[in-house]
Amino acid sequence: MDEEVFDAIIVGGGLAGCTAAYVLAKAGCEVVVIERGPFSGSKNMTGGRLYGHSLEKVIPGFAETAPVERVITKERLSFLTETEGTTVDYTNPALSDPTCASYAVLRAPFDQWLAEQAEGEGAMFVNEIRVDDLIVEDGRVRGVRAGDDDMYAHVTILADGAVSLLGQKLGMVPKLDPHKYAVAAKETIQLDEKTVSDRFGVVPGEGCAWLFVGDPTHGHIGGGFLYTNKDSVSLGVVTTIGDIDYSDISVPAMLKRLEAHPVVAPLIAGGDMREYTGRMVIEGGLAGVPELVRDGVLIAGDAGALGLNTGYCVRGMDFAIESGRLAAETVLAAKEKDDYSAASLATYTAKLDDSFIMKDLKHYAKFPAFMEETRRMFTDYGPMLNEIMGGLFTVDGSAPVPLTKKAMGAVKKVGLMNIAKDARKGMKAL
Ligand SMILES: Cc1cc2nc3c(=O)[nH]c(=O)nc-3n(C[C@H](O)[C@H](O)[C@H](O)COP(=O)(O)OP(=O)(O)OC[C@H]3O[C@@H](n4cnc5c(N)ncnc54)[C@H](O)[C@@H]3O)c2cc1C
Secondary structure (H helix, E strand, O other): OOOOEEEEEEEOOOHHHHHHHHHHHHOOOOEEEEEOOOOOOOOOOOOOEEEOHHHHHHOOOHHHOOOOOEEEEEEEEEEEOOOOEEEEEEEOHHHHOOOOOEEEOOHHHHHHHHHHHHHHOOOEEEEOOOOOEEEEEOOEEEEEEEOOEEEEEEEEEEOOOOOOHHHHHOOOOOOOOOOOEEEEEEEEEEOOHHHHHHHHOOOOOEEEEEEEEEHHHOOOOEEEEEEEOOOEEEEEEEEEHHHHOOOOOOHHHHHHHHHHOOOOHHHHOOOEEEEEEEEEEEOOHHHHOOOOEEOOEEEOHHHHOOOEEOOOOEEOHHHHHHHHHHHHHHHHHHHHHOOOOHHHHOHHHHHHHHOHHHHHHHHOOOHHHHHHHOOHHHHOHHHHHHHHHHHHHOOOOOOOOOHHHHHHHHHHHHOHHHHHHHHHHHHHHO
8 A cells, every 4th residue: 555544533523633643643643633623612512511630631731822711600490480590609729729629611622732742742633634434444434525635544533523423434423313312402691790690709810610400391292491601691401312302392382482581681681692502412321332342443422422411510521631632642552562353452442341431321221211201390390399399489478378278289299209219219329
């Protein structure tokens, strides 16, 4: 073969791809990232909050120079009915400690920054090229095909995001299962920096992550989210594709509903929409993880369905970064042995098993099924909680009703047995 053979070709310049490129280039490998967008991050979307621990291992102290928006020190979770909201608020400045810090990020600047770090180490980025196919010879992936151009490498890392079409072409990633994916709509609403801090009760530099259950998805599986950026907020909704089939409301309409909700509307009042996007989200948990290794190929990040949603905690970016790093370390070991067979690259799955990725996915393996089976979470618990709160705080001069009677009225509508069963299943799933 006369063509240049790279140590690795990475398809996709998102967080998984850029991290793998950074680690490989830093170790002196010839690596090229092929990204279909005009720059890394241009086509990417997230809620989004980045849990920093995995990038901290790759670039210690990254948040000092990376374009992070705010460090999250305030967590809120609201149960909404059409007109009411009951909110749990947890504030703790210690959440900004670098060992556990999480940051609101906007993907366009953030991914671009990470790509620049990889370029600084010697990785090559080819943007605005879509990889159409993989070159497979004798069952081994030898490189990629983009239009009429072929490029060869010892290993190809697929980091092409959720529902990897290239992974599907290889028969590694199964066809889309509507119960293992969700669809999201998100907008970024411009405010000014002081307004964001004042409205969310945070000091400059610190921010709030807020999840909403119930009304935004009109009782369907999923929920709403809001993250405070420096001078904007990211607001969105997610619902499973399986539910859209029989939903009486579209995903963009769900977002409109959240925007107009009395809990949310005052927070975004006067803001200008800066960006609006829709995207697929992986939701399958452990059961959704496909085959990740074959001769000459590894799959990382969302392409490998490596992500976790526990209802109160949405994670994909730290999984993408960790899996990108582990894929790169696997390639480095394979290079040393000059063996890029599936058997040699299988250390990738062993590394994933040893990492938080598989440990977390295994720990929360029952959670996706719990969400699917516990519809009351999205239909009944919001109204129940809000009825109890309404009973507590409504003073209208009428004859007093004992607190337990008020609360039991709301609880009985859902059923004590149902609550006990759901609580038991929830505890087991978490
Ligand atoms: C609405 C929403 C909210 C989310 N919220 C959070 C959150 O708060 N916290 C969190 O941690 N995670 C969150 N996630 C998940 C997180 O965004 C993903 O896990 C993360 O983006 C995965 O990174 P990745 O690099 O694997 O894939 P991506 O970021 O999707 O990158 C894939 C890249 O591959 C490129 N590409 C695709 N196909 C080709 C091709 N054929 N040729 C060339 N290039 C190609 C794309 O253009 C893209 O740049 C959220 C996701 C969504 C959609």
